[in-house]
Amino acid sequence: MPESDLRPLFDPARVIFVGASETNLxxxxxxxxxxxxxxxxxxxxxxxxxxxxxGRPAYPTVAAAAAAGPxxxxIVAIPAPAVGEALAELGRIACRLAIxxxxxxxxxxxxxxxRQAGLKELIRSAGIRVLGPNCVGVVNTANGFASTEVQPESLVPGxxxxxxxxxxxxxxxxxxAPARGxxxxxxxxxxxxxxxxxxxxLNFLADDPETRVVAMYLEGVADGPRFLRAMxxxxxxxxxxxxxGGRTAAGAKAIGSHTASLAGRDAVFSGALRQAGGRRVENLEELLDAALACSLCPAPAGPRVGLVTTSGSQGILAADVLTSRGLQLAELDPATLAALRAKVPPWVPLGNPLDFGPSGLFAEGVAAQLADPNVDALLLLVTIPWGSIRPAVEAGMPMSALLGEPEMLRAAARRKPILVSHLGFPPFLSRMRAAFGDFLPIYPDSERAARALSYLAGFRKSS
Amino acid sequence: MPESDLRPLFDPARVIFVGASETNLxxxxxxxxxxxxxxxxxxxxxxxxxxxxxGRPAYPTVAAAAAAGPxxxxIVAIPAPAVGEALAELGRIACRLAIxxxxxxxxxxxxxxxRQAGLKELIRSAGIRVLGPNCVGVVNTANGFASTEVQPESLVPGxxxxxxxxxxxxxxxxxxAPARGxxxxxxxxxxxxxxxxxxxxLNFLADDPETRVVAMYLEGVADGPRFLRAMxxxxxxxxxxxxxGGRTAAGAKAIGSHTASLAGRDAVFSGALRQAGGRRVENLEELLDAALACSLCPAPAGPRVGLVTTSGSQGILAADVLTSRGLQLAELDPATLAALRAKVPPWVPLGNPLDFGPSGLFAEGVAAQLADPNVDALLLLVTIPWGSIRPAVEAGMPMSALLGEPEMLRAAARRKPILVSHLGFPPFLSRMRAAFGDFLPIYPDSERAARALSYLAGFRKSS
Known part of the structure; x- marks a missing residue:
């Protein structure tokens, strides 16, 4: 079907809800x-x-509701044995899409x-396309449309x-999702x-202007060649x-698939997916972490990463992840080092990672690396003991004292990817998210930020 | 030194704090x-x-404070150039330990x-043992002693x-740590x-009755053979x-070590550590997740894991992790299946993972697997949309309706490891932690719970 025909799933003009109830949760x-x-x-x-x-009128049948249409x-949420007849009726009143x-x-x-096999023929003859069964349908944050109850926090568009x-x-x-930014x-x-x-x-989302990145959880593919073309x-x-899901025999058995030559099939899936440009991730956390980076950041122009950190160990752990995943630590430009040397006490070593400890110079390091032509991406590793910064925060210290002015960073982050980690006291993370979280991805440790950056870097133009 | 000599680091009778101040944060x-x-x-x-x-008297020098001792x-927190003299004075008044x-x-x-090299000879002749420099010392939750400011949440003993x-x-x-339970x-x-x-x-903690598991972050080892003996x-x-930290050349460079034949040395470290019984983890998250499981759970008697889940996908992802890390999905005992069949509607499939969806039968599944002799460890994967359970929770539904009575679970968890995951709305996770978190490890997704269980299983008696 033309992808445009799926638009009413996300932005319906008029919805008929079959199975409305006040008592069924x-x-x-x-x-x-x-x-x-x-x-x-x-x-x-x-x-x-x-x-x-x-308090709103309900009709006893789809046919009776027809006059309120088209x-x-x-949306169909009724006992399974009644679904077939409901879909047939919907076809008769020319409703062409059902969840x-x-x-x-x-x-x-x-x-x-x-029962499901019986529906297949029925919907074809009724001329109705179906999402489901056994699903909760869709959410569209742009207009607030959803076919399931959604928490307000999840409706902030992204x-x-x-x-x-x-x-x-x-x-x-x-x-x-909201708790992860x-x-x-x-x-x-x-x-x-x-x-x-x-x-x-995939075909629909390829054309969706609001979607910058797609994250999928799959247990199997309905039609391999068609899937790969859309991918x-x-x-x-x-x-x-x-x-x-279902990489292993036990996982596949849990899905209910056949297990024969599974390992082979799993490798084939990986290879085909890669050829079609999709990236497989190792686990749910990587799926969400990579999607967060890609939804907010441009891909870096090259592999050279600049790190600014308040914690030597967080910098070391991030460096290990970055370089073992194909990225490099940027060699800072001599001009950058000279400019920093003019602002920083002589006992602070200058390098990459730029470890500023509790010097309060973090924002200087961020500005210097943003301006450095040898730096393709920034990783900002904020780890400040809450006890030491709480008095300042409670006395009104703005978050700009930490990373820099939000508006400056917002503009800079459109050109160069900037990823942030904060390992520490959760209320401090919340404050950072409130100040920077709508344009910078913020992770709870430096290794997760570094892994997310490595996925983002997989989409740089030169690759 | 005998390990007992370190006891005052964690439980001092009398402390002298050199460098006290009201103004230095x-x-x-x-x-x-x-x-x-x-x-x-x-x-x-x-x-x-x-x-x-x-409001308390302070002495101008260590010598002047001697009368208040021994x-x-x-605790020494003064500018570096003054540290040597302070340690020498401490030696003269017979203080034998300093942070x-x-x-x-x-x-x-x-x-x-x-400067540091100069201290080395000095402390030997002064007869004083030193933790640091450049550290924040210790925290002992059993008595609340700490040589750094600690948030109250971090002082709950574990x-x-x-x-x-x-x-x-x-x-x-x-x-x-507290946010991770x-x-x-x-x-x-x-x-x-x-x-x-x-x-x-390591030698001290080996004898510490309050410590069930040790989690270390190291960048290098001071004395290899001595480290391995203590390990x-x-x-x-x-x-x-x-x-x-410092697995890669870039990471090691960030530490400031030599990089020659680094990969070789890293593999040697892994091998030696394994021989000494230590377990290396991949990243910070695994370090904390594995430690959490080992601090609360006994090691399983065998590799057979029973899963109870409300979400097919979370069960599948956990099964993938478990079986790829050497564990097995338990085959439930026929008696367990018969007992469950008597309580569960005929359309609910019984297997492992035991996927009870939103049936409300979760606690029945937990009780059945706890009693099953074929199940060595339980993984409970709770994933309930907040919207669907909120009305019940707000109407006063006790958390026991979810996993079972806390006291029963607490007793059972002493014999068989029970690990829990909750992927969803953070306030629900907080409620679960309040009800079960002091005896069950709770993770934010099923894969992390499964990985933690695989580390715990590494310490089972049979292995």
Whole structure:
């Protein structure tokens, strides 16, 4: 299907919600969310007993609700045995897209699998495209549309699109993302992939102006060649990271796949993905850390990294990670060193990492490395014992005293990637995020920042 | 020296603090900390101008303070050039142990290195043992003694002893540990290791009844054979994990070591460490995650892991990590499956991972696996969207509804290791930590929990 046809999934003109309820926690959450987020007047609800839901009229059947349409999107959350008939009815009233959230299909054993197989033919003849079943659908932070209840913290718009196979995984990531500083453009949970799959969404996200980077969790691929074509198309425009579950026999068995020659198949997946421009990550943390860097930073022009640190050990650990992952420690330009020497006491050694300890000169180091033509990317490793900085912070010390003026840094960070780590007292990390977190990625230790930078560097123009 | 001679470092009868001040942030922090934590009457302060510090009398010199002694520990935080004379005076009044926190020695260039070399002979003839210079000394959570300002959160006693080379690293870890659920027994920062080194502290911690596991950050070893003997002695009694900075040429250069044949030396270090029973970890996160597991859990009797999860994907990712690190997914006993089948609706598949989704049956799965003789260790993967559980939590749902009764779990966790992950909304994680965190290690995702379990399993009796 043309990707443009998926637009109503994320920005529907009129939604019909089949399975609205005040008492079922899950359904009530969806209704409450949509009513509370500006979709009240675009929402038509269907519930078996009709009557009202949250004070708004509900229709007993899809057919009865037809007059309130046309609908460009349906959300379906009803018991599995009733889903087929609901989809058929939706086809009859010319609703062409549905998010089926109901569980009880292929994931639940042979009976569910047979039920899911039955839907396949039905939706084709009804002319309706389906996301799901067994998913929680989508979130679009640009307009606040979501087919699941989302915490307000997760709705702050950002550049990361998340594609997850399982509903709960996606939903949980929405809960966990804000605490990591990660802001989403879209989130998509695919569930059992009766119809729409990862290739459809890669094609859609390739064209989505709000999405700067795509992070995917996959357990398997519905159609290998089609997936790789879509991957190639998307990675030509923006980074795509993939975390794959089921690398091992035990993992694959947990998915329910066949295990024959699994190791071979896993290596084949890696190779094909790489050829199509996608990057595989080792674990969930790397997926989110790499996506955070790519959503906020430009790719570096080269491999030369400048480090500014208040902690020798954090600098050493970061240097180990960077150089073992193909990056280099920048050799600072003589002019940079001379300029720094003029500002810094003679007993402070100048090098890279630029270890300024508790000298209070951190921001000078940042400015010098930003201006240095030999530095392609900056890693700022802030580790200050809370006890020693608390009095100053509580006396009103602005965060600009730490890294530099936010507006200057914001502008600089558009040209050169700047990644930050803060190992220490969480309230201090929160203050740093409040001051810099909307344009600088901030990680809880220097090694995670260095790993994220190595992923970002994989997308530099010269590579 | 006999290890017992180090006891006053952690539990001094009388402390003399050379360099007390109300105005220097660092020194004021030490004085304020000791006065506020029960050491007021055991503390004697020395400051050049004499007078008072925080309303208490201060002596102008060590000699003048002698009458208030004898002292079994000195804390020295004065400018580097004055340290030698202070140590000589301390020797004259028979103080045999000192923590020298002053910087400006070998870490600061040739002049400082010469100054440090000069101290070496001096302390030998003065008969005084020294921790530091360029460190923040020690923390002992059992009695609240610390030679640096520590946040109250970091003083909750636990089983992890931390040995870090650099002052700031140790201090920062003290800030960061509580947010990770990590509770310390002792923390030791060694700084430049003029005298006391990692071997002394391994020997001391081997005998420390409050320490269940040792976590070390090292950049190099002062005396290889002595280090390995102490490591062997300590690992015979408790797990020791080592994170080493300077694995790569760039990292080593950042330390300031020679780089010749570095890769070879790094491999030699790994091999020797392994032979002495120590476990090397890949990064800081693994160091803290492994220490957390070992501080709270017994080692499993065998490699068979039972998983209970609310999220298929988290179970799959954990299974991948476990089996690729030498563990197995347990085959549940037929009796366990029969007992579960009696309690669980027929459409819930029973296996391992035991994926109970949002069924509310999680605690049943935990109890069944705890009782199963085929399960050596449990991994509980809690991932519940906050939106769906918030109403119940806010209506007063006890945390026991989640994993089981805390007292039952506490008792069970003494026999079989139980590790938990929670990927999701941070306030929910905080609630879980409040209910279970003092006896169960809780990680922010299933892969980290699985990796920590693999380190714990390295110390099982059969291995």
């Amino acid at each position: 899950f359904s009530a959450g969806i209704a409450r969310y949509l009513i509370g987020h500006g979709y009240a007047d675009r929402l038509t609800m269907v519930r078996p007993g009709a009557g009202t839901v949250f 609908f460009d999107l349906a 089926v959230e109901s569980a009880g299909f292929a994931e639940s054993g042979p009976e569910g699998a047979a 550049g990361v699109a998340l594609i997850a196979q399982s509903g709960i995984f996606g939903s949980i990531l929405l809960d966990a 990660l802001r989403l453009s879209k989130a998509i949970t695919m569930g059992n992939r009766l119809d729409l799959d990862e290739a459809d969404f 190639e198309r998307c990675t030509a425009r923006k980074p795509v990271f993939v975390l794959k | 660092f020194s004021a922090g030490i004085a304020r900390y000791l006065i506020g934590h029960g050491y007021a009457d055991r503390l004697t302060m020395v400051r050049p101008g004499a007078g008072t510090v925080f 002292f079994d520990l000195a 020298v926190e002053s910087a400006g020695f070998a870490e600061s260039g040739p002049e400082g290195a010469a 089983g992890v002893a931390l040995i870090a080379q650099s002052g700031i690293f140790g201090s920062i870890l003290l800030d960061a 990590l509770r310390l027994s002792k923390a030791i920062t060694m700084g430049n290791r003029l005298d006391l080194d990692e071997a002394d502290f 062997e002695r300590c690992t015979a009694r408790k797990p020791v994990f080592v994170l080493k």
